[in-house]
Amino acid sequence: TIAPDWWKSAVVYQVYPRSFQDSDGDGAGDLRGILSRLDHLERLGVDVVWLSPIYRSPHADNGYDISDYRDIDPVFGTLDDFDALLAAVHDRGMKLVMDLVVNHTSDEHPWFVESRSSRDNPKRDWYWWRQPREGFAPGQPGAEPNNWESFFSGSTWAFDENTGEYYLHLFDRKQPDLNWENPEVRAAVYDMMRWWLDRGVDGFRMDVINLISKHPALPDGPVRDGHPYGDGFAFTAGGPRLHEFMQEMHREVFDGREGLITVGETPGVTMEEARLFTDPARREVDMVFQFEHVGLDHGVSKFRPRPLAPGELAASLARWQVALAESGWNSLYLSNHDQARSVSRFGDDGEYWRESATALATMLHLQRGTPYVYQGEELGMTNAPFSAISDYRDVESLNYYAQDVAGGTPPAEAVIGLGAMSRDHARTPVQWDASPNAGFTTGEPWIAVNPNHDRINAEAQYGDPESVFEYYRRLIALRHELPVVAHGTFEQADAGHPAIVAFERVLGDERLLVVTNLSSVEHGPVFPVELAVRWTGAQPVLTNGPGREPTATLAPWEARVYAST
Ligand code: TEU
Numbered sequence: 001t002i003a004p005d006w007w008k009s010a011v012v013y014q015v016y017p018r019s020f021q022d023s024d025g026d027g028a029g030d031l032r033g034i035l036s037r038l039d040h041l042e043r044l045g046v047d048v049v050w051l052s053p054i055y056r057s058p059h060a061d062n063g064y065d066i067s068d069y070r071d072i073d074p075v076f077g078t079l080d081d082f083d084a085l086l087a088a089v090h091d092r093g094m095k096l097v098m099d100l101v102v103n104h105t106s107d108e109h110p111w112f113v114e115s116r117s118s119r120d121n122p123k124r125d126w127y128w129w130r131q132p133r134e135g136f137a138p139g140q141p142g143a144e145p146n147n148w149e150s151f152f153s154g155s156t157w158a159f160d161e162n163t164g165e166y167y168l169h170l171f172d173r174k175q176p177d178l179n180w181e182n183p184e185v186r187a188a189v190y191d192m193m194r195w196w197l198d199r200g201v202d203g204f205r206m207d208v209i210n211l212i213s214k215h216p217a218l219p220d221g222p223v224r225d226g227h228p229y230g231d232g233f234a235f236t237a238g239g240p241r242l243h244e245f246m247q248e249m250h251r252e253v254f255d256g257r258e259g260l261i262t263v264g265e266t267p268g269v270t271m272e273e274a275r276l277f278t279d280p281a282r283r284e285v286d287m288v289f290q291f292e293h294v295g296l297d298h299g300v301s302k303f304r305p306r307p308l309a310p311g312e313l314a315a316s317l318a319r320w321q322v323a324l325a326e327s328g329w330n331s332l333y334l335s336n337h338d339q340a341r342s343v344s345r346f347g348d349d350g351e352y353w354r355e356s357a358t359a360l361a362t363m364l365h366l367q368r369g370t371p372y373v374y375q376g377e378e379l380g381m382t383n384a385p386f387s388a389i390s391d392y393r394d395v396e397s398l399n400y401y402a403q404d405v406a407g408g409t410p411p412a413e414a415v416i417g418l419g420a421m422s423r424d425h426a427r428t429p430v431q432w433d434a435s436p437n438a439g440f441t442t443g444e445p446w447i448a449v450n451p452n453h454d455r456i457n458a459e460a461q462y463g464d465p466e467s468v469f470e471y472y473r474r475l476i477a478l479r480h481e482l483p484v485v486a487h488g489t490f491e492q493a494d495a496g497h498p499a500i501v502a503f504e505r506v507l508g509d510e511r512l513l514v515v516t517n518l519s520s521v522e523h524g525p526v527f528p529v530e531l532a533v534r535w536t537g538a539q540p541v542l543t544n545g546p547g548r549e550p551t552a553t554l555a556p557w558e559a560r561v562y563a564s565t
Pocket residue numbers: 061064065101151171207208265267302337338396
């Protein structure tokens with residue numbers, strides 16, 4: 001038997017299949033490609049592999065628009081390929097988690113095809129259909145049932161000529177939102193989830209799961225100055241029946257099954273909500289992805305970012321440590337397929353590339369919570385040097401750019417925002433080696449390979465003790481070796497300067513001290529006496545620097561970890 005909280009000492013690795021490894025030369029990654037790279041994951045030492053969506057999909061949002069939940073998209077392979085991959089992952093002692101995208105389907109899903117076919121179709125109510133606003137010509141601007149703006153720009157409503165009504169889509173118009181108020185919808189989702197668990201998968205990462213319960217009246221949202229749309233967030237996130245649905249899902253799908261891991265993706269979630277989601281007594285999910293720290297650098301919009309002050313990132317993460325100290329559990333992440341590369345965004349991908357990639361990882365992985373490594377992060381992959389709109393592929397980026405340019409921003413300026421924050425930075429192919437397409441494909445990659453793969457690649461890093469990869473490997477091993485990493489309390493330490501992030505972890509007599517300099521400037525830590533005395537003369541169990549004692553000056557982006565035994 002496996003401990004019910006086994007995932008506290010686990011590290012999860014996220015694979016974005018389209019960009020991981022191509023096996024058939026069509027320029028897009030696939031399941032056979034993943035299978036051929038399992039050595040990499042085993043070597044890194046991760047426990048769980050989470051696959052971004054591989055289901056049948058028209059790929060309006062790279063698979064987050066699903067047209068068949070029970071089949072694999074031909075781009076990625078077949079159900080046989082999937083079974084082979086699952087077996088191989090299990091053979092290596094790892095677990096496999098699927099992405100569950102059930103806030104919305106594709107508009108090409110048979111459920112939606114039926115739903116849109118007539119106003120009295122039995123599946124009409126499976127989605128959110130509404131009449132045009134009175135006094136406006138249907139289909140014309142202003143006739144949308146409310147003023148909400150889509151996450152991907154424009155209205156959240158699309159007009160359907162055939163039946164004269166609008167349907168709700170919080171994301172792309174090809175991603176209509178399911179109506180979770182309808183019990184048939186929920187039953188169909190739970191049935192599909194059980195089907196995958198019966199096939200042997202070990203859990204789910206639940207896409208925007210905090211959006212499934214909408215305020216049924218769908219009221220207009222507040223409009224900020226001069227903006228053409230309102231913000232529907234208050235009526236879509238954390239809705240009235242959210243936790244009822246989560247608990248129902250747990251009963252219907254997870255009860256009586258062991259060894260699973262569940263993580264809810266919950267943009268904008270508050271600490272209080274996160275506790276409700278993850279308090280084990282409530283039987284909802286094991287953990288959630290909160291978004292506070294990945295929103296800190298958003299300016300007036302995501303694509304108009306602002307620089308962070310020293311210590312701002314770590315202070316935000318520390319607040320979440322405190323908030324979930326008593327009940328609940330944190331997910332720890334700096335990157336995923338929706339975020340710019342963490343070393344470029346929060347570190348220094350120039351002079352201090354190696355140091356900042358490893359310092360950020362140290363600060364993150366040794367907190368209390370389950371760490372997530374996004375593919376390529378363990379190699380220190382950076383943002384892409386894209387400069388033309390034709391370099392980009394992502395629907396969010398393309399729509400934002402189009403809207404910006406339509407609003408009068410010069411194209412050359414509009415593209416700058418994408419250069420910092422586009423999701424495509426995370427989606428360039430994994431850099432396996434220095435060969436022309438980085439070992440990713442023998443064909444034409446669907447998105448450009450980052451030219452720095454001649455320097456930054458897996459082959460060059462394997463076995464090199466100075467590499468980002470080998471550092472991640474040791475960091476991950478530390479979680480498996482020292483119970484204090486998974487189970488200790490988090491005690492923030494004041495090291496005298498906001499850029500120096502220091503904390504202790506405590507479990508009985510076991511203690512860990514983590515000291516990192518998250519800046520490109522040298523700093524000397526000034527510890528409170530008690531802490532300085534406790535750690536005097538200690539030698540690091542892990543460091544990206546020369547290995548000095550705790551009170552020694554920290555070079556730019558130096559990280560040191562000490563353990564008492
Ligand atoms: O993302 C949800 C989400 O709110 C964001 O991370 C989003 O990508 C971004 O903030 C938009 O500004 C999830 C998936 O991770 C993402 O890839 C999908 O596009 C989205 O849901 C829709 O399924």
